[in-house]
Amino acid sequence: MSTMRAPRNRFWEVAVAVAIVAAIVAAAIWERNDDIGSHHNRGYANFERGRYREAIADYDQALSLQPDAAHLYVSRGVAKLFLGRYREAIADYDQALRLEPDEAYIYVNRAGAKTSLGQHREALADYDQALRLEPDTAYIYVNRAGAKTSLGQHREAIADYDQALRLEPDNVDAYVSRGRAKYDLGQYDEAFADFDQALRLEPDNAHVYTSRGNVKFDLGQIEEAFADYEQALRLEPDDGYVYFARANARADLGQYAEAIFDYDQTARLRPYFIGAYVNRAQARSELGQFRKAIFDYDQVVRLQPESAHAYFNRSLAKAEIGLSREALADLKSALEFAREADDSAFITLIEEKIQELDQDEK
DSSP: OOOOOOOOOOOOHHHHHHHHHHHHHHOOOOOOOSHHHHHHHHHHHHHHTTOHHHHHHHHHHHHHHOTTOHHHHHHHHHHHHHTTOHHHHHHHHHHHHHHOTTOHHHHHHHHHHHHHTTOHHHHHHHHHHHHHHOTTOHHHHHHHHHHHHHTTOHHHHHHHHHHHHHHOTTOHHHHHHHHHHHHHTTOHHHHHHHHHHHHHHOTTOHHHHHHHHHHHHHTTOHHHHHHHHHHHHHHOTTOHHHHHHHHHHHHHTTOHHHHHHHHHHHHHHOTTOHHHHHHHHHHHHHTTOHHHHHHHHHHHHHHOTTOHHHHHHHHHHHHHTTOHHHHHHHHHHHHHHHHHTTOHHHHHHHHHHHHHHHHHHO
């Protein structure tokens, strides 16, 4: 069976930024001493520690006691978003909006979940509604610009970043994101000027170094990107996503053992971040460590049990070590979920791989 390596997952910059904004807005400590407040605050504490499943259980308890509390649905939705349960998160935000239809931050949260599902036009509509409610809020312009960027509307996105900077001239996130949009338009000098301005405003902001590193990575300036990631980690040594970005740079440089170390750190700090397991599996495959790669894909399947790509990638690793029957079973699962997603190109690829494996078996 011929092998095919999936492209490495890139740094999850836009989705993470949206989710962090949502978490900050939605998950403040609740100053109540009753059972509801206790469950909510414990949920917040678990969320802060990355224990998203436990946080959801706490919010479930709080909602069983107060089912009309919109902020509890929002908080639970944020935790679900971090677990990749985007549709469930949207359902929570829908319920919150039925209870409080004039809260802009709930539209922002829902837009973030829709963005993660690739529903960029629907996300854009939510940002539009949020701005009708709060037209002078800079971070909403920043987030709406992200949705426009995903739709290829780079110039329109830059206009939103410009508006955010008129409202908040020292908004570092706006400079960083505008720099990325300018990069997408091929305006490289202007892009780096925005990153430099962001660093003048906040020279110890690790996110700026990471974002600038991502642009350098995309430009093929891998060693320069690596230097930015190094600086980011000096500033924030416990940021799992920066380890992930540095790992990708190391993998591009052929430093697979070192990349695996960084993916290990990402998995330790962000145990629900699927990209860490997928990319670590690919690095392990490059070193011929297929059984370890299968272990990583097991984690991916556990976190995303309806992902056609997870089963497909695991099947490739299994085929490498002669586990043909198990590989075929994974391909059939991948085919089932690809059909449910109506992904015609992927369906064709899976069917070809099934045919190859059947021929190898004969």
